[in-house]
Amino acid sequence: MQKDFWRAGELAKAAGVSTDTLRHYERKGVLAAPRRSRNGYREYPAEALERVRLVRRALSVGFTLDELARIIKARAKGEVPCRAVRALAARKLANLEAQLTALTLMRDELSATLSDWDSLLAEKADGERAGLLESLASGSRHTERAPTPAWRRRKSKERMMGNGKR
Numbered sequence: 001m002q003k004d005f006w007r008a009g010e011l012a013k014a015a016g017v018s019t020d021t022l023r024h025y026e027r028k029g030v031l032a033a034p035r036r037s038r039n040g041y042r043e044y045p046a047e048a049l050e051r052v053r054l055v056r057r058a059l060s061v062g063f064t065l066d067e068l069a070r071i072i073k074a075r076a077k078g079e080v081p082c083r084a085v086r087a088l089a090a091r092k093l094a095n096l097e098a099q100l101t102a103l104t105l106m107r108d109e110l111s112a113t114l115s116d117w118d119s120l121l122a123e124k125a126d127g128e129r130a131g132l133l134e135s136l137a138s139g140s141r142h143t144e145r146a147p148t149p150a151w152r153r154r155k156s157k158e159r160m161m162g163n164g165k166r
Contacts, residue, residue: 005035005043005044006046006048006049007041007042007043007044008042015049016056022052025055028066028068028069029072030051030068030072032051061092062089062092062096067088071084071085117130120132120135
């Protein structure tokens with residue numbers, strides 16, 4: 001049996017979200033404001049479940065609610081934002097690839113650092129200070145050759161240009 005409408009609690013449960021999330025989606029413009037029943041209950045149209053599922057899936061692959069709201073608004077005006085959506089997803093993928101590269105570099109640097117520290121600790125007796133953290137500042141062979149990760153360069157550049165978020 002197809003439902004004609006969903007009450008907020010029913011929709012939230014079926015979609016696996018809270019009623020607060022539904023209200024947030026309404027405020028952000030990704031879910032249309034529901035009609036009100038005579039007794040004041042919010043009643044969403046039957047297609048609201050698919051919309052909430054679409055939003056949840058889009059969020060899980062990196063879209064933001066603001067981006068989704070712009071796309072949904074464009075569609076509501078009769079526009080066809082498919083190419084813009086595709087380009088936005090491609091930019092998200094490129095950013096993710098850059099983050100993965102930076103994380104890989106950071107992982108390799110940390111692995112090399114641990115190897116260096118194991119060597120330092122092997123030369124020390126139990127309870128003897130090895131100066132592990134100090135070795136980071138002293139310019140060991142690994143820290144000298146490791147490039148600054150892209151995410152860290154961007155943050156530094158933002159701070160220098162006064163665009164850093166606080």
